[in-house]
Amino acid sequence: MSGPRVRFAPSPTGFFHVGSARTALFNWLVARQDPEGVFILRIEDTDAERNREEWVEGIFSAMAWLGLDLDEGPFRQSDNAAAYDNAAQLLRRSGYLYYCDCSSAALEARKAPGAPPGYDGFCRDRGVERGPTTALRFRTPREGVTIVHDLVRGDVEFANALIEDFVVVKSSGDVLYALANVTDDRHDRITHVIRGEEHLANAPKQMMLWEALNRATSDEVALALYAHLPLLVNEQRKKLSKRRDPVATESYRDQGYLASAFVNYLALLGWSPRGDQEIVPLGAIIEQFRLEDVSHSPAFFDVKKLTHMNGEYVRALSPGDFVRSSAPWVCPWRSDWRPSDLVPSWREDQFDASLFARVAPLVQERVATLGEIPSMVAFFFLDDAPLDEASFAKVILSDPTGPTILGEAIRRFELLTTWDAPSLHTSTVEIGEGLGLALRKAQAPIRCAVTGTLVGPPLFESLELLGRKRTVQRLRAAAARCA
RNA sequence: GGUCCCAUCGUCUAGUGGCCUAGGACAUCACCCUCUCAAGGUGGAGACACGGGUUCAAAUCCCGUUGGGACUGCCA
Structure with missing residues (x-):
């Protein structure tokens, strides 16, 4: 028996979200706790309109910063369109998919007041031929239930009759997320699908697709196990939003949070180590982590607690490591990476590395983030100290x-x-x-x-x-x- | 509206029927230490949403109520 195969499958539609970082981490933990575990990164960029290359780069750099190393990939769905088309045509020929030419206006007009939401199945048996405005829909079962065996929540039951005939291929010919995702998961022999709770309602559809593909291709791939992680929310208890909440992982790096502290904190969101100690080495987290122990309820991303933990990690650094870690903030000119919005208050020729090395122990115990260092030591390097x-x-x-x-x-x-x-x-x-x-x-x-x-x-x-x-x-x- | 998920201190959580007068951490308050600020130390306040069951015994099991959330796209 080989180890678990997990994947982190973000879509590059914005900067790398702290919730994504936690999902990536939990996947990675599952892979790393088994010597044969495999962690895959798959960029889900099937929506060309919303994806940008810089966001892809953001995913790579954030994961590298956090130390979430890959065993396979990164793969990109945009490189794999042919496979999705094949899967779609195969499913169509096998009768799982049918063409639908209903416009959204027609759908709207037909909708009876009080009718259940979703597609009404109008084209199910009309024998519509492929055309310029036809989408491909999945013929969902009208009876029975689909049970998602969720490792975090237990069994979750969905009545098939309530699952609409969802679109699998757009009229433009582009294959949608659900099929692309399942096609890749089967191809990559994914054993555990670990993702945010917002995907729970997608799970039964994906299971249907997975099983249809198993039959249509006669390539029987065991269904993955699902694990839906509780959402990360803001103080209003709403799902963290890229628009209104400070959730860019990179901004924490810029502010001088240590990757080790950040990972430790992230692990505490929805999970907790044994005993009373929350600051625990990564090795212990890997060893103790179990999806079954993940909390069911949403967690608030508490920057204050993160900051406190970061302070503990900063103070635990050896003096030499502290000096080296500080370089991007105190001497960005000679650093291969620097915080994106850093404006040094002293010039390169004013900076004195050996002086900083002697000053460092004085500030190490009084900063919680590396970003606080410059203002604390500026008077050593500036001709005149900025006067309050x-x-x-x-x-x-x-x-x-x-x-x-x-x-x-x-x-x-x-x-x-x-x-x-x-x-x-x-x-x-x-x-x-x-x-x-x-x-x-x-x-x-x-x-x-x-x-x-x-x-x-x-x-x-x-x-x-x-x-x-x-x-x-x-x-x-x-x-x-x-x- | 429909479907689904969730419910322990302000926050993250421990707790899997008796060990709970509910433990830890962050935040908060007081005091101590102290050249400032931190850090550190000590102590305090602070929670099982509500109502019914089941049981000798419930934070823990069941039902309901209430409250929150997610999804409900030819996005992912």
């Missing part, structure tokens, strides 16, 4: 002790025999003592003058790394502004 006027006004202009502290700091810092954090610390404590101020108050004007803001990495370590010259320069400039 409100802070400056608060601790220097409107506080009489502000200018005094600045003056004292200039005097003492210039006389310091050793320029290091402990000495700067001691010196600042003494300034405070002289004025009857706690260190927390005494350090504020200095911090603001030198770094431009009241929040940031530890001050004395920062001053040590900045150097006496630049520190005193900035203190002087700030003092001058008070006069």
